[in-house]
Amino acid sequence: MISGDYFGKPYKITMTITEANSQTAKTSRSKLVIATTLEQQDHATRVWLYSGIFWMVVAMMIGTVEAVKLFDPEFLQGVPALAYGRLRPVHVNIGIFGFMSMGYLGAAFYMVPRLTQTPLFSESLGALTAWVWNFNLLGGCLAILLGYSKGKEYEEIPFPFNMIIGLLEIAIAGNLFSTVVLRREKRIYVSLWYILLAIIPFPIYYTLGNSNSFTGIEDAIVNWFYSHNLFGIWLTALGLATLYYIVPKQVHKPLYSHAVSFLGFWTLAAFYPWNGGHHVIWGPVPMWVMSASVTASLAMLVPTISTMVNFGGTALGTWHIFKKDISYRFSLLAYFGYIGASIWGSILAIMSLNAVVHFTNMTIAHVHLGFVGFGVPGLVAFIYFYIERSLKLKYSQTLAEWHFWLTVMGILGYTISMGVNGWLEGSQWVAGNSPQGTMLMRYPYHVARAISGLILLIGQLLFVWNIFKTINYAPKNSPQSTIQN
Amino acid sequence: MRFIRVFPIIIGLSILFGVAFSGLAVAPAFAPSVAEPSPGLVAYTSSELKGRKIYVREGCVYCHSQQVRDVPADANLAMGFGVSRAGDYYYDRPHLLGTMRQGPDLANEGRIWRKDVGQPARDYLIGHFINPRNYNPASIMPAYNYLSEEELAELTDYIQSLGAWKDQPGESS
Ligand code: HEM
Ligand code: HEM
Numbered sequence: 001m002i003s004g005d006y007f008g009k010p011y012k013i014t015m016t017i018t019e020a021n022s023q024t025a026k027t028s029r030s031k032l033v034i035a036t037t038l039e040q041q042d043h044a045t046r047v048w049l050y051s052g053i054f055w056m057v058v059a060m061m062i063g064t065v066e067a068v069k070l071f072d073p074e075f076l077q078g079v080p081a082l083a084y085g086r087l088r089p090v091h092v093n094i095g096i097f098g099f100m101s102m103g104y105l106g107a108a109f110y111m112v113p114r115l116t117q118t119p120l121f122s123e124s125l126g127a128l129t130a131w132v133w134n135f136n137l138l139g140g141c142l143a144i145l146l147g148y149s150k151g152k153e154y155e156e157i158p159f160p161f162n163m164i165i166g167l168l169e170i171a172i173a174g175n176l177f178s179t180v181v182l183r184r185e186k187r188i189y190v191s192l193w194y195i196l197l198a199i200i201p202f203p204i205y206y207t208l209g210n211s212n213s214f215t216g217i218e219d220a221i222v223n224w225f226y227s228h229n230l231f232g233i234w235l236t237a238l239g240l241a242t243l244y245y246i247v248p249k250q251v252h253k254p255l256y257s258h259a260v261s262f263l264g265f266w267t268l269a270a271f272y273p274w275n276g277g278h279h280v281i282w283g284p285v286p287m288w289v290m291s292a293s294v295t296a297s298l299a300m301l302v303p304t305i306s307t308m309v310n311f312g313g314t315a316l317g318t319w320h321i322f323k324k325d326i327s328y329r330f331s332l333l334a335y336f337g338y339i340g341a342s343i344w345g346s347i348l349a350i351m352s353l354n355a356v357v358h359f360t361n362m363t364i365a366h367v368h369l370g371f372v373g374f375g376v377p378g379l380v381a382f383i384y385f386y387i388e389r390s391l392k393l394k395y396s397q398t399l400a401e402w403h404f405w406l407t408v409m410g411i412l413g414y415t416i417s418m419g420v421n422g423w424l425e426g427s428q429w430v431a432g433n434s435p436q437g438t439m440l441m442r443y444p445y446h447v448a449r450a451i452s453g454l455i456l457l458i459g460q461l462l463f464v465w466n467i468f469k470t471i472n473y474a475p476k477n478s479p480q481s482t483i484q485n
Numbered sequence: 486m487r488f489i490r491v492f493p494i495i496i497g498l499s500i501l502f503g504v505a506f507s508g509l510a511v512a513p514a515f516a517p518s519v520a521e522p523s524p525g526l527v528a529y530t531s532s533e534l535k536g537r538k539i540y541v542r543e544g545c546v547y548c549h550s551q552q553v554r555d556v557p558a559d560a561n562l563a564m565g566f567g568v569s570r571a572g573d574y575y576y577d578r579p580h581l582l583g584t585m586r587q588g589p590d591l592a593n594e595g596r597i598w599r600k601d602v603g604q605p606a607r608d609y610l611i612g613h614f615i616n617p618r619n620y621n622p623a624s625i626m627p628a629y630n631y632l633s634e635e636e637l638a639e640l641t642d643y644i645q646s647l648g649a650w651k652d653q654p655g656e657s658s
Contacts, residue, residue, distance in 0.1 A: 070587065073618075073625045080631045085544020151541035151579045180491060188491060196494055201502045208510060216574035217519045220582050225510045233502075269498055273505030279584060282554040284571045286516040292508060355556035359586040429558035435586045439623040 044126025045109040052103025059095040060457045067450035081145040089156040103379040104238035116183030136164045154227040162210045173199035190261045194241035205229045225276035232272035250328040256313030264306030271299045281354040297349030304342040326400040330381035337373025362422025373411045399466040406459030413452030421445035523572030536643025550583035551592040566593040595649035
């Protein structure tokens with residue numbers, strides 16, 4: 001340490017001297033490098049995250065248009081590209097491949113370098129894949145609107161756009177996986193397990209689902225095997241990874257139990273891939289496909305309850321944080337959405353109940369509790385977290401409060417209106433009525449759903465406005481973030 | 486436990502995924518009920534196939550299932566037409582089973598608006614595509630008035646083929 005006086009101003013220089021080849025020198029030097037390039041380092045994260053937000057808003061806009069069309073079919077009628085049957089697959093594919101995939105991959109690109117204490121294998125590859133993914137998805141959706149849909153749910157995007165998604169995922173997985181292999185931190189935190197589960201098997205079931213080499217019932221079974229993996233071990237795994245990462249940081253204490261997260265992870269990985277057949281319960285598939293999937297769906301209660309206990313235990317006694325930290329509040333909302341959707345899903349797989357509510361809006365309610373109740377708040381929580389902890393910026397608390405409560409209202413409105421609607425429809429059918437006969441009964445619920453959609457959309461627009469202002473009007477010399485975040 | 490390395494994780498995940506893959510995606514292909522057509526099932530004609538493509542393109546599957554189950558909610562359908570079997574879908578590519586019923590099930594539509602009824606059945610179906618609200622003012626089905634005459638005819642051929650083979654002479658159920 002040298003200190004002294006330079007033209008009246010005191011100065012102090014601190015120097016740490018280490019042997020040239022020692023381990024500490026190496027690590028401290030590389031940590032230094034990481035800290036100074038971090039601004040650039042999160043480049044890929046930002047492209048993925050902001051794209052995710054963009055597609056989230058688009059998915060909600062299209063969803064609201066569809067919802068209106070379901071009670072006022074003349075709305076926007078006459079344009080083939082805006083017909084309900086073409087908008088709906090676009091809504092779904094943008095929701096899944098745009099909003100959820102991109103947003104949560106953004107979170108993964110953020111978490112992986114920090115959890116491994118290693119810079120991302122390639123920042124520019126990460127950003128490039130995000131841009132190509134965006135334009136490719138746009139192309140795929142335009143193709144659907146123009147009438148080139150492949151026609152099976154969740155795999156409507158036609159060739160070559162679907163193939164490009166598969167190839168891009170391999171590049172993304174390679175990028176993240178190489179970072180994990182080159183890692184400095186030897187321990188692997190739960191979030192990384194989930195990320196590995198998400199990125200590794202994807203190319204297999206995605207290719208399987210998108211190949212057109214099956215016919216008839218085999219085609220349907222493969223379709224559902226693929227789709228359920230898409231929800232279960234792609235979207236849910238990425239979403240849970242994010243929650244496992246941010247929640248302990250938000251409450252400033254470690255995860256309740258690593259043993260429980262171990263149990264939750266491995267049971268999820270074991271049971272989820274078996275769930276596909278529960279989409280055709282009572283359908284024309286071999287009985288054992290049905291029973292295997294129903295069993296696996298009920299077994300899903302194990303990972304669900306593990307997750308519930310683990311986050312519940314972590315969240316215990318954090319009321320004071322809940323009250324002021326919007327980001328944490330969204331995490332908990334996502335937590336309730338996830339647990340709710342999952343328990344609901346297991347219940348829907350009970351054969352006697354499924355016989356009543358399959359083909360009704362009950363499924364739609366479950367789906368949206370999963371995506372809008374878990375997907376939306378989880379990503380939003382991560383973005384508020386990112387802005388506050390990593391960019392060290394403060395967003396408008398008032399707007400964020402509005403955002404939170406509008407989102408809560410929207411989720412409740414959507415799930416309750418469609419849940420009740422679904423139950424009534426199912427009961428009517430059992431009583432001998434037909435879908436045509438319930439048209440008037442469904443009307444008010446469809447209106448309520450559209451209003452909920454609008455509320456959700458307004459909430460998310462406030463959010464976009466809030467973060468846009470926060471990031472763009474931030475003081476230019478904002479403090480550097482560090483990798484420890 | 487906190488020191489787990491990546492490779493055991495990857496091997497574990499591969500085994501779990503591989504087992505499910507073989508069980509749920511590969512094994513069903515070998516089930517006899519899946520691999521053989523139902524007795525009496527006929528392949529689609531070329532205009533029916535064209536109509537089927539329109540059905541796919543316009544996303545009819547998002548509101549109409551083609552699947553009758555052996556459950557109380559489908560009792561009327563099952564009584565009238567029988568329950569759907571795996572072999573009924575033998576020629577379907579892509580499958581169009583559907584997961585939602587905003588509108589009625591169409592698995593047996595060709596037995597309601599039968600070909601042998603002739604023009605009146607076709608007139609109804611085509612008129613209904615052009616504007617469903619001319620027939621049921623409360624209907625929420627979109628109006629497909631932008632389809633060409635030819636497309637409407639092909640779509641009608643396809644719809645009239647649905648389940649029609651079950652009525653053919655010499656059928657065994
Ligand atoms: C403003 C919010 C939203 C509204 C109003 C809305 C509306 C709708 C409507 C009307 C349908 C068709 C339901 C039917 O077939 O009867 C639908 C389906 C669907 N939506 Fe949304 N949606 C919204 C947000 C989202 C988001 C953010 C996602 C994200 C992934 C999403 C994913 C889906 C999926 C996967 C389906 C298909 C469900 C199935 O096939 O069973 N939705 N949505
Ligand atoms: C333990 C967890 C879960 C189980 C056991 C489960 C179970 C089910 C069941 C049985 C259905 C079919 C309902 C029917 O058609 O009658 C279903 C549909 C669906 N679930 Fe789940 N679910 C779970 C969690 C989730 C989550 C967290 C999401 C979203 C992230 C999700 C997304 C979907 C979607 C999109 C469909 C609709 C597929 C379609 O018909 O197009 N599920 N789920």
